[in-house]
Amino acid sequence: MFAPDHGFRVRRLYKLILRVHRGLPAELRILGDNYARDEFKRHKNCNSDEACVFLNEWTNYAINLAKQMKPLQQAKKKTVGEYLDPTLLDYMTEDQLIQLYQLHKAALGNDGPPDSTIDQQKK
Incomplete structure (x- = not known):
């Protein structure tokens, strides 16, 4: 099913993500750490096809975020993410759409627009 070092690779990727999150602002770091932890727990017993997609996507995320965390990139752009x-x-x-929407709401916090405004923007 999985290679013998699969568990090691997953743990290493998870630790890398948490390390990259250290460069984020405090509120984004908490949100990112919690989201990553939940996602890794949810996919703990997934099949090999799902695991391959999951690990590829999280690896791409870690690489892209690490590039954005470089001091020179932060000086040029004051934003994180894409x-x-x-x-x-x-x-x-x-x-997945519900989870994405909940993440969107959590990212906006109390300062975000009410749900009806977001629903109108979708139309």
Whole structure:
């Protein structure tokens, strides 16, 4: 099913993500750490195909975030992250869309627009 070093690779990737999160502002770090921990727990017993996709996506995330955390990049751009390609929404399950929306709401915190405003923006 999995290579003998699979568990080691997953733990190493998880630790790398937490290390990269150290460069984020405090509130983003907490949000990112909690989200990563939950996702890694949820996918602990997934099949090998899902594990391959999961690890590739999280590896890409870690690489992209590490590039953005470089001091020179932070000096040029005052932002972290990138926009989600809207075409990816077509491939998401309903549960994934709900989770994405909840993450969106958590990222906005109390300062975000009310739900009705977001619903109107979607139309």
